[in-house]
Amino acid sequence: QVQLVESGGGLVQPGGSLRLSCAASGKRLDPYTMGWYRQAPGKQRELVAEISGGMMPSYVDSVKGRFTISRDNAKNIVSLQMNNLKPEDTGVYYCQGKLGPSVYWGQGTQVTVSS
Numbered sequence: 001q002v003q004l005v006e007s008g009g010g011l012v013q014p015g016g017s018l019r020l021s022c023a024a025s026g027k028r029l030d031p032y033t034m035g036w037y038r039q040a041p042g043k044q045r046e047l048v049a050e051i052s053g054g055m056m057p058s059y060v061d062s063v064k065g066r067f068t069i070s071r072d073n074a075k076n077i078v079s080l081q082m083n084n085l086k087p088e089d090t091g092v093y094y095c096q097g098k099l100g101p102s103v104y105w106g107q108g109t110q111v112t113v114s115s
Contacts, residue, residue, distance in 0.1 A: 002026045002104040004095045009109030012085055016113070020080040022095030022106055032097040034071055034078040038111070040091040048093070049080060062088070085113045 008020040020036065035050040049069040051057045057069050068081040078095060090113050095106040 002029075002032075002097055002102075004097060004104055004106035006093065006095050006106045006109040009093060009111045011112045011114065013115050014086055014113055016085050017081070017083045018085065018111060020082065020093055020095075020109060020111075022078045022080075024076045024078075024097065028073070029071065029076050029078065029097060030073045032099045034069075035096045035098070036069060036078075036080045037094045037096055038089070038091040039094070039108075040088075043091075045094065051078065082111075085111075087113045089113050 003025045005023050006020060008018060010018060012018055031053045033050060033052050036048045037045050038048050039045040047060060048063055049059045049067055051069045051071055059067060066084045071078045090111060092108040093111050094108045097104045
């Protein structure tokens with residue numbers, strides 16, 4: 001079993017930055033593909049960024065050039081650096097870890113981009 005706990009959300013003005021962290025316990029994250037998802041009010045949860053066990057990142061087009069996903073396997077942490085935030089980035093951000101049929105979710109952290 002893997003427990004994932006997100007932190008770092010909050011209220012930020014458009015153009016601002018936030019750094020989300022996802023701390024894992026229970027198992028080493030090294031072989032897991034880790035992802036950040038977000039869910040805006042009234043919308044489905046969507047994948048924002050993902051990083052494989054081999055450190056290959058991928059991003060949804062809307063955040064390319066603004067968000068950076070990274071992982072520190074020694075600390076069992078995955079982070080999402082979000083720059084130049086826009087109101088449409090508002091939502092609950094969830095951390096996900098997956099390996100084969102095993103999928104784990106965190107409880108989510110709220111990000112609100114508003115002036």
